Amino acid sequence: CTGELDVLPEDPDTFLVEDFYTTPESYLQGLAGVYGNLSLTGAEGPDNSNISGLDAGTSQYGRGLWNTQELTTDEVLWSWENDPGTRELNRNIWSADNVILRGLFGRAMTQVAFSNEYLRQTSDDVLDSRGVDAGTKDAIVTYRAEVRFLRALAYYHMMDLFGKAGFITEEDPIGAFQSPEYNRAELFAFIESELMAIIPDLIAPMENDYGRVDKSGAWMLLAKLYLNAEVFIGENRYAGCIQYCEQIIGAGYELAPNYLHVFMADNHQGSARNEIIFPVLSDGVVTQNYGPTTLMINGQVGSVEQNGGDFGVGSGGWGGALRVTRQFSELMLNGTYDTDDRNTLIIGDRPIDLIPVNNNGTGYVIGKWSNINSDGSPASATEIVDTDFPMFRLADVYLMYAEAQLRGGGGSLATAVGYFNELRTRANNPNTISSSDLTLDLILEERLVELHWEGHRRQDLIRFNNYTSSYNWSWKGNAPNGIPISESRKLFPIPNASLSANPNLTQNEGY
């Protein structure tokens, strides 16, 4: 009776693939699985991860992005440097064994794998073989476009951070396939063509379910691709950036009247919703994760101030995990932003310098993010937050437009200045500017003020050539006041583990 060896799953939450895709709902669940990978680390709660090699919570997609785009810059430092990998990011001394880099590399590429799997399971042939009805098939056309967007987004992150990726699609086998390496130019071309191809199938701006991407998400990704095209592929594509920024702005998004409402527990509804183009969701009950919003809100709680109650989390938060650099504080204090809602510095008796790093009472802290609803009511839990992470939002589009305009991409300077002033006005900053005041340097400053801790800073500093040599900040290059770092640190190394698991990959220069 060797047939007994054919054992099937009995668990109520485990299915063979053919038993999973049986209802129209299941295709939405599969879609939720791909979206969910931006926020969830696994299927069994926030302490569970389908990525290994690092702490489960730290393996969260958005947190990996946030760590790499923020800790490595002048915006913020992570206080608990015994958390593996953080010290190396704080001080720009990371190696190819850094577990946070390994985790993000794996997380983004697993997103590619999830996307490919969804595309495999929803091909026409497969759907026909399952006898899926026409209505569901129609809906799936959109789902597939959204999944291709998510895959393009993952490749975009790989291209930006690592400069390359193993290129793998739904045509390739599942298992241990060693994919060919795509360099930046190849990835750029793929992402661009994918986005172009799916836009017709995506739902019109602001008309899709909240949480799902629409046409404007794809436009935004194209705009970012073109804004950074000089870094990515050495080409001037600012006109493309202007074009897609205009399309987004024309689609009806509006700034929330209150800047801080965009970063509160109920930012999935009300005025914030009209500003956020693409969110990564978080919920204290049903979408539990230790991603960027949970990290920022607990992390911004001051060790001295014990002010977690002000942000709807435990009074101690995470014990003063996040503090800003001297350079960040100096910009906020330069006189322009004294009344600005975006300046949330908390100073108290703190010294401005973070010396020594491990004393959580040094350096200033901020209070931009909150796990309290805009009407003051509490969120659903006090550690994992309800606050969604606005990956793309309108204010970013305004500043991208202004920058691309100044960099010669067309559009109108007056419009650019208008957008710039709209942001200041919304933040109750009376210091509006005129056309002659608008410079690239000012835009970089304003991006920090408007978009700090939202995962843009490293890319911005690189695009403005301020990342490695010309501009220093606290602990850059492992020096208290900062020193220049090697050019090669504009790209992260390919993690050693990834390199050995796929010998087709090549290490970046300098590592």
Added chain:
Amino acid sequence: QTVTISGVVTDGATADPLPGVSVVLKGTSTGTSTDFDGNYQIEANMGDVLIFSYIGFERIEITVTSTNHNVSLNEDLQRLDEVVVIGYGTTTVKDATGSVASITAEEFNQGNIVTPENLLNGRVAGVSINTGGEPGSGSTIRIRGGSSLGASNDPLIVIDGLPIDNVSIGGSRSILSTINPNEIESFSVLKDASATAIYGSRASNGVIIISTKKGKRELSVDLNMSIGSSVVPNTLDVFSADEYRQLVSNERPDLVPLLGNAKTRWQDEIYRSALTSNQNLSIQGSLLKKVPARLSIGRTLQDGLRLTSEFERNSGSLSLNPNMFNDHLKVSLNVNGSFEKNRFAPGEEGNAIRFDPTQPVYDEKSPFGGYFQYTNINDDGVLDENDLVGLAPFNPVANLLQRNDISEVKRFYGNLKLDYSFHFLPELSAVVNLGYDEQRAEGDVKVSNLNPLTQNDGSIVGSESNYTNYQKNVLLDGYLRYDKDGDRFDFDLTTGYSFQKFDSNQYTSGELLDDGADTAPVLNIDPDLVLIGLFARTNISWADKYLLTLSYRRDGTSRFSEDNRWGNFPAAAFAWQISDEFFPEARGLSTLKLRLGWGITGQQDIGRANSALFRSRYVQGLPASQYQFGGVNYPVGIPSFRNENIKWEETVAYNAGIDFGFAEDRITGSIDAFYKESKDLLANADISDGSNFSNSGFQNIGNFTSQGIEFAIGGDVVESAENDGFNWVLNYNATYIETEIQELALDQDQLVGDIGGGVGNTIQINRVGYTPYSFYVYRQVYNAQGNPIEGAYADLNGDNIINNDDRYIFKNGAPDITMGLLSNMGYKSFDLTFSLRASLGNYVYNNVNSAGAQLNLIQNNSVLSNLPVTVTDTNFTNTPDVILSDYYMENASFLKVDNISLGYTFDDVLNSRSTLRLFSSVQNVLTITNYSGLDPEVFDNGIDNTIYPRARTILLGANLRF
């Protein structure tokens, strides 16, 4: 003149009749054997000589002088004729070809033995047993160091032919905690592949065969009782309240206002001296005058050293061993039931080490049940998270006393074995063994609403949840045995089929005091595990001098795909009785036997969670893992890591051994050398990114070797001629083991060894060319005075950046050499036993110091925190700067006196056959080590991040037999 001689043959020790004793007329082939009641009848002449022989007993020759000769046979104390249980059969030490150690009751460890495996801790070369300090705690058992990297390294444990699940059911202390050590007759430890390969798929890590006590004919009653008291031998050295005040005012005068007025030794507060007691009663005799039977009941109570920790086991077992049809059918039925009750105490060691010694345990004004807690009462009418000082620790005593975490585990296991020798061909027998093991655990965890524990929404309402776990395993073995003893040529063949199936599931209620979606109940059902084996073994011996064993097993597992699920596991062994060959009459060197063995074994145990990796599985998100589209929750559906090619890990093992005996085998011993190579290692390894649904997963990734030498010697150091003279038996064993990773796919390092201090920090690495779980650290730089410089690490790669690339491999947690010694002395009615264990060359990473002995930790957010006094050795201030330093590596070699027992036996207490032994023993007597932490014997491959202290127990007991 030929007459009919008759009589009864009995066991000299027990006076039980002995069935099956061979009675042969010397110099002829005429013979018979005793019947079930020990009776024999044989035709002989006066003056003839009869030879009585029976396996395990001394052979006797008597000259016929009457028609009635009752004979009593004495057990053969020469261990070479000892019966040794092996897979699907038995052999004798003399005939064994593999590396097999047999430990019977008289060699068991004495003292406070709560779980069965501790009966043989330290007794067998090559077997290491590491038991925790919790009452009824399980053990990490390793035979020859294990052979796997990512799959299980646990040996297979077989009880009366039934292999048991090596996963402990949740709610129970361990896989063996439900089993009463008093029920155990003997252990056989199968170490080399030639002995284990008959168990094929699960034999790579060795096999421990447990035989339980069986029924006998003669009525006897055995009553064992003991009672003991356990204390904490020592606690970690932290600052006393006064020293701490001094420290704070020296180091952080700004924090002096936070000091309290109390003097509390928190470690003393969380422990207690604990009682332990044991009662066992067994009765054996013939049921209905026909059926040898044994009934026993036992009860063990053990309080843990940690406040509230309790273990209770009630067990009963019944064994029936009738023989039928003129002994052609031997039946063995063993039925065991056990009922384990636990109260678990959470690990408050770390909290107690750190808790401010100037704060009191009790505070009458405290709203939290009268226990001191760090509060910030805001008088808003409700006690919730906002009334607590953020991130302050909770009073460890309150955490213990305000938590009621209880479980009840019911286990029913046993087997029915039918052994039928065919009437028409007695050499051929058929054996069927049916085994069954079912466990059900129910647990309930409550935390008082007077404990500051907060729910996810910040409310303080206590906590409540419960769980039910279930585990079942059924076995069907059937085999045929042909056994032909020739004049000089002996031959036996065993061939059969084995089927085993494991079921398990776990239900948890979730938090009952929170009705959120994320606290909904969860039922997890593991895929069944089915294992099917076909096996054959033959033993061929010539003139009792040349012994050859060949075995073969073909095993199938439900874990792997149809193409990969079958594995073939052959083995061969050869033994040569050199002494019989060259000096059969020598008395000095009385035994010399050479053994050579080779075999292949398999491994497929990569945990229940990985039962079906070859299938295309989707897992649906729990209520906390949903994603929202337009405000509607969708449980995510995500594909799981898949490896269609996953297959057997195989271990090829070689063994060469010599058994020796001196002075008519008064002293015997053995030396074994082994070499094992595991290939296609199953391990969770990195996988090409994007090709799968994770960045890593179980794959067959590399090779791993281990080699070692084992030495054992034992015997009668002093053997008195008289019965009550001085006798001294010593047994000593030593093991040297070396392991090395030979190959990892694509040379991938694996970072392993989670430590405390930093989220997800690791201290160990698996790298080609090194021992698994080697420590991976920074090299500390010292100043001219020899003191470590804080944060100064050697720049090993010379790139002027100190980062991960500067870590290096330094030592590992595995000992180079382990040793065990057991001494038994007897004089008149006294007996004195002691046992020692030693471990040499094992290194420990002192995580208690590395994550706790830095001056910055005086401030724990807004409260104060104590430190190990070792901080004054370094004056280090900042944990992240030093935590991965090799400064925290320590040589943790040790010598332990595990037990000393003294007993006195009174004879003829109730009647002439009755004895009463009174004894006293001390457990965990002494540890000699240079290790600075609490106990050098730690878990987790040498990472010491606080342990549940092992008790020192003083025991008084009585053992009455009649």
